Amino acid sequence: MIDSILLGFSEIAHWQVILALFIGAIAGILVGAVPGMEPAGAMAIALPFSLTMDPLPGIILLLGCYGGAWYGGAIPAILIRVPGTPVNVLTTYDGYPLAKKGQPMRALSLAYSSSFVGGIISIVALIFLAPVMAQVAERFGPPEYAMVMVLATVSVILAHHHNIPGAILTFGIGAFLATVGFESPHNTLRYTFDQTWLVGGVPMVPMVIGLFAMSQAFVLLETKTSPPAPADLGATGRFHGLLEVFKYRATVIRSSALGVVMGLLPGVGEFGAQFLSYSLARRFSKKPEEFGKGSPEGLVASEVSISACTSTVLVPLLALGIPADPLMAMLLAVFMIHNIIPGPQLFAEHADFISGLYISLFILNIFVVVLLLAFTKQVVRLSSITPRAIGAAILVLGFIGTYTQNFRVSDALFTLVFAILGRFMLKNGIPAFPMVVGLVLGPMLEQRLKQSMSISGGDPTIFLTRPLAATFLVFAIVAVTAFAWSHYYERKNLNEAG
Amino acid sequence: MTTHIDHAPSIADAENPGFEEEIEVTASATSGTILWGFALVALLLLPIATREGRRDLGMFQEPWFWPMTALGFGLIGGAMFPILLVRLSRDPGFGRRVLAAFEGMGKSLQYGAAFLVYLVAVNYLGFTISSILFMQALYLMSGLRGGRWPWVALAVTFAIVLAFRVGLDIWFPVPVFLQFFPASVGNFMGGYL
Known part of the structure; x- marks a missing residue:
């Protein structure tokens, strides 16, 4: 353990890593603090930087943008009631009323400290869970991997419970798009129509930048209104708010546990965690009537659960190579570019990288909190930047992010197509995330299915006769059945009531 | 609570206590149907867009198997969109609501x-x-x-x-x-x- 910690510190003791931590933290905070800009946009901006760096600083830069955004997102949520990132929706419920009562600094400090506690718990969970999952994964053969991916697919689709048909359709299209290009074992081309630029397939990074960053830029460019300027913060309540989180120990434990578990489930993540955490906190609170009216406990429940997901989403990515959200899908691409292949071997072959990653995540959280405490007043001013100006900058940065990866015009064209598609889907409530998951999991699932069938000589019962594979399959079936059952009763109750 | 989590927060959200973003059903069904149509066209192109492999490796190894599975999964799962759109087409003002999918x-x-x-x-x-x-x-x-x-x-x-x-x-x-x-x-x- 001590060796790992020392190894981690030696890995990060380079100017590049420290600089990446610092820039990543600042970029993340700014992205969170500016309403409408999402971590995916920040990662698109940081991508060209990360590709010119060594693997650890490159990935830390992106994780900085990712982690810092959840902290920064609380600022506009609390001060102007506009969530900085979509996951900060519940932060507005109690953060904004608390600020309206004349305690904006207390609310902000409480949000920072809650995020910090959740973030640290999440890193500890990552440190313990990732190797355990990797050890289990060592016993996996192709059938087990295939069934884990089926389970992940089910989890992603069910997470979009408001639009299951949309999730299935976009997942299917994503998995189909992954089949474009060269195929093995027959070494044929699929859906290329003699176009050489399609032989390499549909690239993931341009797709993610298009769907999540540039489509967002289109929205911002069309936003005519600007956020209101936040009121004066005052100076009181900063340290009171920081320590206040420890008054709600039960809420912290419950919310972090939920965040940790939800982070492990692909597609569920911060959204599922915060809504469940908030409703449970209200149910168990001594003052449930204060929720939604400026309850510090509600703010703690929301912020802790969001941050408690931020590192555990790395568990399936590091141990199995399965991205739990779109940002992790983007990170997976960066891992691949740096020739770091996630999976059980990662922990043995790149122990130095893993240790460095863990220590960096700790330091990143400390960096972010210190920066926010020192510069909150300056960061707050960014909340009222004109969205159209941000949108224009994202378009240029998105171009750099896609074009400079391979210097192919086709990549930029893919980005544009997915940006327009993403805008269309966003506008009409069709989820885009399953499409990315389909693109990532599709080829893996195809490969593992083919391998499984080769092992069994074409007998599909191999998925039932291998205990672990059968267990994952049963989990997937139980999840679908339970969902269908609860949905049926929900509908029935609604019909009876109205 | 929000019923639609995939939207970008906007100033309009701030005015709405529940952060509900109303997605017009017809517009949603229209966009879903367009995507469904894309998947259908891709499936119809399957015979000319893929080649047959060596038969001895089995159906699962065929180059066309996985695109067919992925598209089939999406088409069956998303079949609700065209069905819903057809059902909604009887409502008055249907054309206007379809066009709303392309607004902006x-x-x-x-x-x-x-x-x-x-x-x-x-x-x-x-x-x-x-x-x-x-x-x-x-x-x-x-x-x-x-x-x-x-x-x-x-x-x-x-x-x-x-x-x-x-x-x-x-x-x-x-x-x-x-x-x-x-x-x-x-x-x-x-x-x-």
């Missing part, structure tokens, strides 16, 4: 077209000049005109160029117009454009 897309397409021009311009004018022009165009198109805005656009572009082109030394193709200048000028300017 014209502006996005305009920005997309500008992006295409930018993409071409980078080869001819270089990254720096193209970015300056593109940023100015975006500001104009989005309504940020006059006063300080052209200067803001210029400052943002210079910051981006400084960070990526000069700071990180990210390579871009040498602009075509530099061919008309002496090699020494081209070599010097190429690093900044």
